[in-house]
Amino acid sequence: MNQDPLKVLCPVSESPEATERIGRSLGSLLMPGDIVLLDGDLGAGKTVLTRGIASGLGLKPDVASPTYTLVFEHEAEGRGTDLFHFDVYRITGTEEFLSSGLDEYFERGGVCVIEWGTKVEEALPVEPIRAWLKGTGAERTICLRFPAGDEMRLARFRELLTNQPGIRL
Numbered sequence: 001m002n003q004d005p006l007k008v009l010c011p012v013s014e015s016p017e018a019t020e021r022i023g024r025s026l027g028s029l030l031m032p033g034d035i036v037l038l039d040g041d042l043g044a045g046k047t048v049l050t051r052g053i054a055s056g057l058g059l060k061p062d063v064a065s066p067t068y069t070l071v072f073e074h075e076a077e078g079r080g081t082d083l084f085h086f087d088v089y090r091i092t093g094t095e096e097f098l099s100s101g102l103d104e105y106f107e108r109g110g111v112c113v114i115e116w117g118t119k120v121e122e123a124l125p126v127e128p129i130r131a132w133l134k135g136t137g138a139e140r141t142i143c144l145r146f147p148a149g150d151e152m153r154l155a156r157f158r159e160l161l162t163n164q165p166g167i168r169l
């Protein structure tokens, strides 16, 4: 990945709770139509991060892993933003994603978070926000990259993560 500090931020999380807070900060910056791709090995913390994103969007944090269902819909009350949480581990790639009609979620005006999302990146209608998670012990490095031209959001994200316990920038 391009490590340009204007485009990429790689906080180190020291606990699941810190990862959830990183997700919450990210979620607070997301807008309807945003797509977030999450990549990293099984158990890296993609679902934990998504739980935080849900909370940052103001949704109830009942986020489980949609490994068997492909997508969980978290509908917001009132004027909040919906979250569509995918896990595409079990699908082969873009072709299966499209033939299953899953791209219809991109038209629904919510935020889409896709675990193992790089597998289906050719199906995306917009440039996504990307997160790569690495590590197996208590510490996980979570590299985030915003789309080109979105430096303001990255800067705001950096501010939100500054001086948070359990998060090193």
Ligand SMILES: Nc1ncnc2c1ncn2[C@@H]1O[C@H](COP(=O)(O)OP(=O)(O)O)[C@@H](O)[C@H]1O
Pocket (backbone or CB within 6 Å): 013, 014, 015, 016, 017, 019, 040, 041, 042, 043, 044, 045, 046, 047, 048, 049, 065, 115, 137, 138, 139, 140
């Ligand atoms: N710093 C950390 N961040 C996130 N998860 C962590 C961390 N340290 C330990 N864990 C554990 O790693 C696991 C991550 O699981 P999960 O989020 O379901 O992974 P994935 O969705 O990437 O397969 C959880 O059991 C969590 O408690």
Ligand SMILES: [Mg+2]
Pocket (backbone or CB within 6 Å): 046, 047, 065, 087, 115
């Ligand atoms: Mg998961």
